[in-house]
Amino acid sequence: MKIIYKICILLACATLIPSCGNKECDHELEIVFKAKYGDNDLIMLSKQDYPNLTIRFLASTMFISDLNIVTDEGEQGLSDVEFLDFTMSNSTDEGAEQGIRFTFDNIEGKTIEEINFGVGVNPENNVNLPADYDSSSPLSNAGHHWIPWESYVFSKFEGKFDTDPDGTFDSSFLYHSGVDINYAPVNISVDKSLDCDKTTIILSLDHKALFEKDGSYFDVESDPVNHQPDQPGVILISDNMSTSWSVN
Amino acid sequence: MVRKLKYNILLFLLAACSIQCCKDPGPVGPIEGEIDLTDIPYNPTSFSPELPYNFPQLVIPENNPLTLEKIQLGRHLFYDPVLSADSTMSCSSCHLPELHFQDNLATSKGIDGINGNRSSMSLLNIGFNSNRLFWDGRVHTLEEQALLPVEDPIELHNTWVNVIDQLKVNSLYQKLFREAFGIENTSEITKELAAKAIASFERIIITGHNAKYNRVYSGAGVFTPEESKGEDLFLDTSNVEADSLDAECSHCHVPPLFTTNEFENNGLDSVGDHLSLFIDKGFGEVISDSTFYGKFRVPSLYNVGFTAPFMHDGRMTSLEEVMDHYNSGGKLSLNKNANIRPLELSQTHIDALIAFIETMVDTSYLDNEMLQNPF
Numbered sequence: 001m002k003i004i005y006k007i008c009i010l011l012a013c014a015t016l017i018p019s020c021g022n023k024e025c026d027h028e029l030e031i032v033f034k035a036k037y038g039d040n041d042l043i044m045l046s047k048q049d050y051p052n053l054t055i056r057f058l059a060s061t062m063f064i065s066d067l068n069i070v071t072d073e074g075e076q077g078l079s080d081v082e083f084l085d086f087t088m089s090n091s092t093d094e095g096a097e098q099g100i101r102f103t104f105d106n107i108e109g110k111t112i113e114e115i116n117f118g119v120g121v122n123p124e125n126n127v128n129l130p131a132d133y134d135s136s137s138p139l140s141n142a143g144h145h146w147i148p149w150e151s152y153v154f155s156k157f158e159g160k161f162d163t164d165p166d167g168t169f170d171s172s173f174l175y176h177s178g179v180d181i182n183y184a185p186v187n188i189s190v191d192k193s194l195d196c197d198k199t200t201i202i203l204s205l206d207h208k209a210l211f212e213k214d215g216s217y218f219d220v221e222s223d224p225v226n227h228q229p230d231q232p233g234v235i236l237i238s239d240n241m242s243t244s245w246s247v248n
Numbered sequence: 249m250v251r252k253l254k255y256n257i258l259l260f261l262l263a264a265c266s267i268q269c270c271k272d273p274g275p276v277g278p279i280e281g282e283i284d285l286t287d288i289p290y291n292p293t294s295f296s297p298e299l300p301y302n303f304p305q306l307v308i309p310e311n312n313p314l315t316l317e318k319i320q321l322g323r324h325l326f327y328d329p330v331l332s333a334d335s336t337m338s339c340s341s342c343h344l345p346e347l348h349f350q351d352n353l354a355t356s357k358g359i360d361g362i363n364g365n366r367s368s369m370s371l372l373n374i375g376f377n378s379n380r381l382f383w384d385g386r387v388h389t390l391e392e393q394a395l396l397p398v399e400d401p402i403e404l405h406n407t408w409v410n411v412i413d414q415l416k417v418n419s420l421y422q423k424l425f426r427e428a429f430g431i432e433n434t435s436e437i438t439k440e441l442a443a444k445a446i447a448s449f450e451r452i453i454i455t456g457h458n459a460k461y462n463r464v465y466s467g468a469g470v471f472t473p474e475e476s477k478g479e480d481l482f483l484d485t486s487n488v489e490a491d492s493l494d495a496e497c498s499h500c501h502v503p504p505l506f507t508t509n510e511f512e513n514n515g516l517d518s519v520g521d522h523l524s525l526f527i528d529k530g531f532g533e534v535i536s537d538s539t540f541y542g543k544f545r546v547p548s549l550y551n552v553g554f555t556a557p558f559m560h561d562g563r564m565t566s567l568e569e570v571m572d573h574y575n576s577g578g579k580l581s582l583n584k585n586a587n588i589r590p591l592e593l594s595q596t597h598i599d600a601l602i603a604f605i606e607t608m609v610d611t612s613y614l615d616n617e618m619l620q621n622p623f
Contacts, residue, residue: 045539045583058585058586059586091539091540130305131304131305133304134305135304135305140304140378141378142303142304142505143502143508143510144508146502147302147465148484158587159586169521170580171589172587172589174586174587227484228484
């Protein structure tokens with residue numbers, strides 16, 4: 001009897017111990033989105049050098065869609081759509097350093113090789129209306145949908161500039177993108193091992209690089225207001241989006 | 249043997265104790281002075297109001313689904329002066345339905361006759377706001393909002409303890425709270441439930457079904473040439489004769505709600521780079537961030553022509569004055585919205601814009617019995 005009892009205990013241990021030992025850790029991935037201007041954090045209202053101008057950003061917002069990663073075990077979707085509001089997050093040095101953070105659980109694999117997303121709302125969702133989404137979705141916000149375009153407003157970059165320079169920032173710039181031609185896929189190569197505890201990846205958008213054109217910069221002073229999808233400033237920003245993100 | 253017996257007794261006592269602890273305490277009888285309400289039926293009826301064309305879904309918290317019974321309770325509380333310390337004012341004193349759920353005053357007065365420093369905001373379509381509430385965004389939900397005016401010394405200047413004490417002994421409210429929330433006795437009447445009911449009522453204050461703008465966009469009407477010109481200027485749709493002018497209104501007053509519910513500085517005060525000079529710091533003060541000083545929530549434009557005076561402090565008395573302000577580009581301040589800059593609109597343009605804004609008028613909600621004063 002005692003022998004049977006001991007055998008049962010041994011069998012139970014034999015079953016339980018290996019399963020504990022083999023249990024892979026649940027990888028948690030934190031992705032931090034940051035707004036930069038050149039090498040520095042972009043702080044709203046702070047002065048930034050621009051060719052022949054001094055500028056101050058007032059607003060930077062954008063949708064991102066189809067956020068996914070490619071690991072050694074294949075592609076994994078992380079989020080269908082998110083709204084990045086750097087206007088709020090980057091009003092202070094501390095906020096800019098903190099960035100906008102998203103955490104994802106149960107990441108499979110050992111190494112992250114790519115991060116992919118699109119700036120804007122993907123064409124599948126962009127045919128819909130805010131009324132089609134529950135109020136918990138960023139796409140339910142009617143303030144970010146533009147009926148005349150039949151599209152969401154993908155991104156907004158707004159600010160002031162001083163041309164004189166008399167120190168008075170009395171001129172405005174604003175560049176708003178939308179409609180499918182402005183949708184900007186971003187593919188970033190990453191080589192990051194997934195730790196058993198949290199792994200953090202920082203993605204930075206260089207706002208200065210968005211305005212770069214053939215080695216020089218977009219003429220903000222002469223074309224400061226672009227809020228039609230086919231205007232040159234909007235096209236330039238959309239085209240530059242894929243190369244203006246970097247990973248840290 | 250004695251040791252084993254002691255051990256068994258101890259085990260027995262422990263088990264008895266555990267069973268006692270795990271036992272369902274069963275129904276608790278009414279506390280002395282409280283009234284049992286279980287004879288009143290509790291059959292909540294879910295409610296989904298019909299929404300105007302293209303409107304987004306209502307923002308309804310998971311813990312406060314909309315029911316007819318909550319709306320009915322909320323309607324009574326909204327119009328009942330029992331909420332004020334001297335029983336002279338209710339929510340509806342500053343949010344009058346016949347005045348588009350505001351009061352047409354530059355700044356509102358509470359029960360002590362003290363003026364606040366801001367205008368009463370219209371509650372029309374407030375249930376679609378997924379951002380913050382009040383001019384300065386001090387709360388996130390209607391449930392939070394409904395709690396504040398009762399205890400504000402320049403509004404109803406009461407205490408919720410006092411209000412709840414009065415509601416508990418009122419047979420009408422005993423019935424309404426039971427029907428709305430299924431409470432079993434009056435001790436369960438709380439300010440949180442009262443706020444949920446008021447929020448439910450406020451969510452159905454909806455307008456726009458019959459607005460010409462929505463009729464035209466749903467294919468059931470056409471704009472006049474002047475309205476169409478105004479639409480082009482307002483929305484920059486370029487659907488009329490080529491005109492490079494854009495009034496830039498719709499960056500903040502985005503259809504179909506004609507607001508973003510976000511916080512903006514629309515150039516009312518000249519503070520230059522010195523944002524701390526704003527007398528009313530608005531949203532920036534709430535979030536303790538000087539970058540946002542002088543910013544206030546963008547109001548909707550439904551029925552706006554009837555809601556003078558305008559702006560958060562009622563400083564402008566007519567729509568024409570508002571138009572002149574925006575046409576001038578507003579006053580200089582560092583965080584003024586980038587869209588507010590000199591527009592060079594003529595009087596013809598301004599008239600067209602006003603004609604278009606008047607297509608956002610819908611007073612049919614006044615016929616909605618669910619919104620009317622029950623007393």
